[in-house]
Amino acid sequence: MSRPPANPSPAPVVLALPFAGRWLAGNSPARRVPSHGTDLLGERYAIDFTGVDDRGRTAAHRDWGTFFGTEPPERFFAFGRPVLAPAAGVVVDVHDGEVDHVARRSQLALVPYALGQASRLRQGVGAIAGNYVVIALAEGVGYVAIVHLRAGSVRVRAGEAVDTGQPLAECGNSGNSTQPHVHVQVMDSPDLSIARGVPLAFRRYREWPAGVKHPERREVGIPGEGAIVELIVEPML
Template sequence: MPLTHPVVLALPFTERWLVQNSPARRVPSHGTDLFGGRYATDFVGVDERRRTAGERDWGTLFGTEPPERFFAFGRPILAPADGVVVAVHDGEPDHEARRSQLALVGYMLGQAQRARRGVGAIAGNHVIIALRDGSAFVALVHLRKGSLRVAVGDAVTTGQQVGSCGNSGNSTQPHVHVQVMDGPDPSVARGVPMAFRNYREWPAAGVGPRTVESGIPGEGAVVEPL
């Protein structure tokens, strides 16, 4: 039976992160229902000035940049709920990042080809956790190659590190993509609504911060767990 209310999770990280492709802006949040991502949210690590990286050069404008340049790369990614690991995928490379519009054009042209290659090419390195109550499955996507700390069958608790943020799969710069699904296989699962609890939010308009007990972070907001 489909869930009629959002699955409420803890944010899967510490520090500050910028919200992109939020379902608070539109549904499907990423413009498609493919791969169970109807309500998915992307989080990009930032500093206190909302910057995703502390350096810019010619690659920023016209080419690619090393993923290590970005604040998100290598930050710990945590289990957002208690559960059991049902899928782990590692071995996908962390490719060069692309902030340049010129570099993004060619990358986007290859998106259909990556989708045909399947979940690994889209999600990159990832972990899927069956929630303890059996209601749904949460996926943590685009993790750093070699950083995964869990295996299939492991029980995890909220806040336990499962890997590190990377730039694997269909990702233009280091970030973590979070989604909840009604099954463990993203190629056939349907997305499930989700919300997050106990965080501080700086809205895109620049006011705040405000404390949120349970909610869906807005597009362009910066969030930080309490």
């Protein structure tokens, strides 16, 4: 007797990129699912974006800390960049007040940090997500979480309606983050501690796939691992 076919994944929730400028995609669900290696905290289809300059660098400066220790988060291009609402909806949860940690590019600093992962998980959602905003999307299609925001930068509150592109906060290095970046995920619940991940995609952006010099326009897609992306701003008529 043949086995019944597996249930197909639900259609992805299509968002706008939550920032301007160029950003490097990492831990992309285009590469693997679960994208972050776990289904915990609604992360199954999550994706990370690290701000870069026109040369694809995450920071302009290197010193001994880059190779052997830690670095201040202010050194990185992403830190303090505006984070925008990726869709219209209503803010249902906001958390602020977690500190922005030092950054780690050095393998010597990354190894002990990785070993502390289980301990941070036991401390609760704030220790992993840092500062975050959760938005209930229109038409009940799910909830989008924007995570690792800069301490003290959140500009919205629970119950507030937001439009696509509205400033929410600034990129930070709070929670379980080794370098300032924006973590985006869609979930079936506003409670990160019990949420399950929902597939996502993004609309209207340029993508420079890893190793490719010229961008490709995407009407809807999921940025590939190591790709650089940039929101397409349509001219006003």
